[in-house]
Amino acid sequence: MTATGAQCLRLLAPVESPAVGLNFDPANFRHASEDAMSALLVTCDLINYSHWKGVLYEDDKPEYCAVGDGVIDWQPIVDHLLAVGYDGYWAIEYEAIEDIERGTADSLACLKSLL
Numbered sequence: 001m002t003a004t005g006a007q008c009l010r011l012l013a014p015v016e017s018p019a020v021g022l023n024f025d026p027a028n029f030r031h032a033s034e035d036a037m038s039a040l041l042v043t044c045d046l047i048n049y050s051h052w053k054g055v056l057y058e059d060d061k062p063e064y065c066a067v068g069d070g071v072i073d074w075q076p077i078v079d080h081l082l083a084v085g086y087d088g089y090w091a092i093e094y095e096a097i098e099d100i101e102r103g104t105a106d107s108l109a110c111l112k113s114l115l
Contacts (some may be wrong), residue, residue, distance in 0.1 A: 003032035005042030021048030027055040049060030053094040064095040066103045078114040
């Protein structure tokens with residue numbers, strides 16, 4: 001129901017309240033076969049929170065990973081969010097169970113470099 005930017009827009013646009021918005025998660029869009037940048041262009045006016053994690057694929061099975069690892073081209077996404085004045089949270093969501101501290105630290109370093 002929220003796999004694409006268009007679906008998110010259809011659900012949230014009628015609400016018309018700044019108290020309700022979208023948690024933008026590029027890796028979840030990518031996992032649902034939606035280009036993260038395309039989803040961003042459709043939903044950028046609705047975003048008030050963001051989750052940052054990477055995603056890669058092994059035998060067509062998604063594996064979440066640190067920001068900067070995986071298949072997402074991060075810089076255009078971050079640049080666009082900054083250009084439209086996004087001022088919400090940039091929350092790291094490291095989901096791999098191995099070495100959570102390293103994965104979170106790597107994600108933070110990558111995100112800082114993109115900002």
